[in-house]
Amino acid sequence: MTRIALFQMQSGIDPEANFAAIVDAASKAAGEGARILFTPEMSLLLDRDRKRAARTIGASGYTDYPARLADLAQEAGIDIALGSMPLAHPSGKWLNRALYLSCGGGEPAFYDKLHLFDVELSTGESWRESNAFEPGTHIACVEHTPVGRLGLTICYDIRFPALFEELGRLRCDCIAIPAAFTVPTGKAHWHVLQRARAIESSAFVVAAAQVGEHADGRITYGHSLVVDPWGEVLLDMGGEGPGLGYCEIDLARIDEVRRQVPSLANRREIPKLRPS
Structure with a gap:
């Protein structure tokens, strides 16, 4: 068994x-025997005021955070x-x-979010991540972690099964899906999508989430989850507020599920449409 910790956050501007909150969480989680601390999307800066966020990202010392996090881990x-943080692009x-x-x-592994959240919700909320962010260009699978091969994704990526099919093909044992889900989409889709991605990848899913009302005015859904390869929810931290949650990961469960439902082994290339 491998003990992991999820930090459900209410990150601000x-x-x-x-960072101080992550330092405290890392110390507590290590003290409780956790091998990995998972944090949400935009752990270090959650600010939808893009002019203000630009000043923060451009400020002296901001680019030091990855090195400071590496020191913290050691x-x-x-x-x-780290679920994610915004960094400047050329x-x-x-x-x-x-x-x-x-x-x-050693050098940190990294993954840049592939799918950008450009939507108009029925509540009137409008999100245009592509106005501020460049999409990533590569998938990422971290070898030799305490939870085996760890695939990295971020939030809106969850709606694109082809990414998870590829991580499954790479035989990831666990996939991180850190998020800052809106409340309307969270209520409708969060649990079912997390369980589906775990089932189709035959892998554990670990989804640390932002929660509650943030300093920039947004409200996020919470419900940080751990789901096993059979689709069973092992941990649900609810939507009340931030905190640390713990879960035991049994890597033997992966082979057990893959023997019962060998969908990765049985996968075939989808043929082209037959001409009419």
């Missing part, structure tokens, strides 16, 4: 305050799967970047 003795836009930092040191 001050990255130093958000000092606390726990791997950190185009003038930003990247939404997930980081995996090992307590053993």
